[in-house]
Amino acid sequence: MAKNNYSNEKTEKWGVQFALLCSLMARLRAPGGCPWDSAQTHQSLCRYLLEEVYEFLEAVEIGDDSAMVDELGDILLQVVFHAQIASEQARFDIGNAIDSISRKLKRRHPHVFGQASAESPQQVERLWEEVKAQDKPPEQALNSLPRGLPPLLRALRAGERMANLGFDWETPDQVMDKVAEEMVELSEEMTEHADRQALEHEIGDMLFVLVQLARHLEVNPYDALNHATDRSLSRFSFVLAKLAERGKKPQDSNIDEMEALWQESKGEPGLK
Numbered sequence: 001m002a003k004n005n006y007s008n009e010k011t012e013k014w015g016v017q018f019a020l021l022c023s024l025m026a027r028l029r030a031p032g033g034c035p036w037d038s039a040q041t042h043q044s045l046c047r048y049l050l051e052e053v054y055e056f057l058e059a060v061e062i063g064d065d066s067a068m069v070d071e072l073g074d075i076l077l078q079v080v081f082h083a084q085i086a087s088e089q090a091r092f093d094i095g096n097a098i099d100s101i102s103r104k105l106k107r108r109h110p111h112v113f114g115q116a117s118a119e120s121p122q123q124v125e126r127l128w129e130e131v132k133a134q135d136k137p138p139e140q141a142l143n144s145l146p147r148g149l150p151p152l153l154r155a156l157r158a159g160e161r162m163a164n165l166g167f168d169w170e171t172p173d174q175v176m177d178k179v180a181e182e183m184v185e186l187s188e189e190m191t192e193h194a195d196r197q198a199l200e201h202e203i204g205d206m207l208f209v210l211v212q213l214a215r216h217l218e219v220n221p222y223d224a225l226n227h228a229t230d231r232s233l234s235r236f237s238f239v240l241a242k243l244a245e246r247g248k249k250p251q252d253s254n255i256d257e258m259e260a261l262w263q264e265s266k267g268e269p270g271l272k
Contacts, residue, residue: 049078129164155211172216238265
């Protein structure tokens, strides 16, 4: 069994800190506490949890440890907040949530806590899915993908789950063939009197297949699109700056001039 390097002194300190956080949350929700905190519900807090997660992702992206500490604290607050609401209604408490994830971690790591073997991250992922399949039937695993996930992430997870059940392309080239097929279908729908619903259908298919291509190439589509958006914004900022040097605003220019400047921007450091 794997050993950890956490001393009793450190874990006891964390226990005290966590208990203090939970008691602070309970105090804020109690009579005489904070009117805003006491008025919140699971539903009203959902957007805050999402915002905190995205703020943490941004801190990771820029490598800001101080911001990561702050955002992890904000995420932890949201976890404690939801658990406190449920505890007040005698439904469950933070201890139930901790026990649930602890049991799940042990159950889904039989190569650490049991007799199974896994030597690579890929083997661990397959083992995780095998154990997960024992907990949920395949159709439940597919249907459990929340619609509230960011669409790119939901498409990626859907592809992974179908692949784990044996439904997948074997090579990236096969996925590229599917991309080409979807391009043809989209082109056929792009007529003067195009059916908007059909166009949405074909564009959706195209996006889904592109996400699966990224998966096969081991590229994170979320990061790829974010970086592409960053590059596009930076390149267009370059275009605007060059137009300003010429005493022009975008409305004084035309697509040919702006396209030429866009191509010029690709030679600038960081804009390729």
